[in-house]
Amino acid sequence: MQKISVKAADLMPFKVGYDVKDISLADRGKLRVEWARQDMPVLSGIADRFRREKPLQGLRLAACLHVTTETAVLMATLKAGGAQVVVCASNPLSTQDDVAAYLARDEEIPTFAIKGEDNETYYQHIQAALDIKPNITMDDGADLVFTLHSTRQELLPEVFGGTEETTTGVIRLKAMAAQGVLRYPVIAVNDSQTKYMFDNRYGTGQSTVDGILRATNRLLAGSVVVVAGYGWCGRGFAMRARGAGARVIITEVNPLKGLEAIMDGFQVLPMTEAAPQGDIFCTLTGDINVIRQEHFLAMKDGAIACNSGHFNVELDIPGLEAVTVGRRHIREFVEEFTLTNGKRVNILGDGRLINLAAAEGHPSVVMDMSFANQSLAAEYISKNHDKFEKKVYMLPTELDMEIARLKLQSMLVDIDTLTEEQVKYLSSFEMGT
Structure with a gap:
């Protein structure tokens, strides 16, 4: 709490x-x-x-x-x-x-x-x-x-x-x-x-991409995007990032969600293995310290990290600060951290909800x-x-x-209604093949 x-x-x-x-x-x-x-x-x-x-x-x-x-x-x-x-x-x-x-x-x-x-x-x-x-x-x-x-x-x-x-x-x-x-x-x-099927998936998916692009003006096509969490929000963002041409890696702690991500055609890795590969990282888990100090240290020079979960605790900002030798705001919503190993990591929107910090939300x-x-x-x-x-x-x-x-x-969309025969069939057990 x-x-x-x-x-x-x-x-x-x-x-x-x-x-x-x-x-x-x-x-x-x-x-x-x-x-x-x-x-x-x-x-x-x-x-x-x-x-x-x-x-x-x-x-x-x-x-x-x-x-x-x-x-x-x-x-x-x-x-x-x-x-x-x-x-x-x-x-x-x-x-x-x-x-x-x-x-x-x-x-x-x-x-x-x-x-x-x-x-x-x-x-x-x-x-x-x-x-x-x-x-x-x-x-x-x-x-x-x-x-x-x-x-x-x-x-x-x-x-x-x-x-x-x-x-x-x-x-x-x-x-x-x-x-x-x-x-x-x-x-x-x-x-x-x-x-959750619409707001979390389609709303978060589009607005997170929007926030990242407004903050960075980076090209998603050809980038490696690491999505932490494959709940409804993570699914939505992963779908939109892939649609923009990114190669998407999913990290998960839930075996069922990890399996679902595999079946949906995504690569699934632990964060320790994904960290050196990613260009853009986004957390959507609702948990604390999903991307930690050791992950920041393993990232590429110039990697971008952001959060689209509710609180900024998903990124271990204190752990990042502990291995930082210099920092500056390089764009309106981008803070660059220079680490003890000489590499730079960019945090978007102070780790707050990037879709609302840098964009307009859903x-x-x-x-x-x-x-x-x-x-x-x-x-x-x-x-x-x-x-x-x-x-x-x-x-x-x-x-x-x-x-x-x-x-x-x-939306001017009509759907079918059940016939009396269909209602009876669904409420009975006598009818078979």
């Missing part, structure tokens, strides 16, 4: 309803949000229903998410549903400052997020979001939940449920539940098929489904929280399927 480095008693309360870089950026943010909303018809449809039905009326909702254009559409949807909403950043480098300004000024949603904020400010913003005394939490990485459980425990009786967006956050929450310390039920939005079309899950999960848990134990739950399959149906409908 990530350690909280600041205490609630050390934090000064915000005297205004937001803390953003520059409120005058709101006009630009408004245009970008309008552009994103055009590609989010499912969430827009949910927002229309929420305005009519007000399923979240009177509820207080604190959200700790990447403050991007798509998140702005989600926040507006929740507000349309009647919720009192506040949002803070779930990563110091993922905020789009013009969008944060738009949320604060035009949507009148208290927003606490500045791209590049330091660690202390990051947790000040989380504390500011918690000052709403939430009934529902909406998290991306579980920092909001963990802060609530560690430094704001007096607020826990007010909270009856939450949602979690990411694999990393679900891992943390399940660990809390297993240890008996999770104090309220949480819906693992990440585990919905309309989230395309709106996939976040449409992810945030449809978030909005329906908030509605579902508000209506059913008294039936839950203090555990991590999935959104019901019927809601998952409804989101998929609505997405296909928005």
Whole structure:
């Protein structure tokens, strides 16, 4: 569990309803949000229903998410549903400052997020979001939940449920539940098929490539790309890197995923063997110290390393610093480390999520489904929280399927329906060959 480095008693309360870089950026943010909303018809449809039905009326909702254009559409949807909403950043480098300004000024949603904020400010913003005394939490990485459980425990009786967006956050929450310390039920939005099969795979795949190329302007074709982790995010990035002409190597600790990568046509190696071969490295595991000091020392001169997992702990930056004799920022999102062996290693975006640090995150079309899950999960848990134990739950399959149906409908795609004969066959055992 990530350690909280600041205490609630050390934090000064915000005297205004937001803390953003520059409120005058709101006009630009408004245009970008309008552009994103055009590609989010499912969430827009949910927002229309929420305005009519007000399923979240009177509820207080604190959200700790990447403050991007798509998140702005989600926040507006929740507000349309009647919720009192506040949002803070779930990563110091993922905020789009013009969008944060738009949320604060035009949507009148208290927003606490500045791209590049330091660690202390990051947790000040989380504390500011918690000052709403939430009934529902909406998290991306579980920092909001963990802060609530560690430094704001007096607020826990007010909270009856939450949602979690990411694999990393679900891992943390399940660990809390297993240890008996999770104090309220949480819906693992990440585990919905309309989230992980599309957001994690296609969203992460494209946006990670986008972030790497924006940061470096390097050619993927002919490069050796090492992908650490072959979960849904790793699969998506590996697929896109290969599609751009790279030779892709997968590293894994799970034998089933390693076998799947082999069957998908990738080379699979331990990181110790992949390190001397790679030109570009990307971690997508949700674990700590995936690329360590010994791996950095073994890399080629000029190798590039980045992370597209939630936290920057996947790269052992302290271990790298211990064998560094010189460092400089050579491009906006590229820091060059000269090592004791004379070779140079380049770290992108401080090891933070490269798809958000150097680019704009996932395309709106996939976040449409992810945030449809978030909005329906908030509605579902508000209506059913008294039936839950203090555990991590999935959104019901019927809601998952409804989101998929609505997405296909928005794409003008029709599918077949079962005939009465087919329904009977699938529900019986008498009919054979």
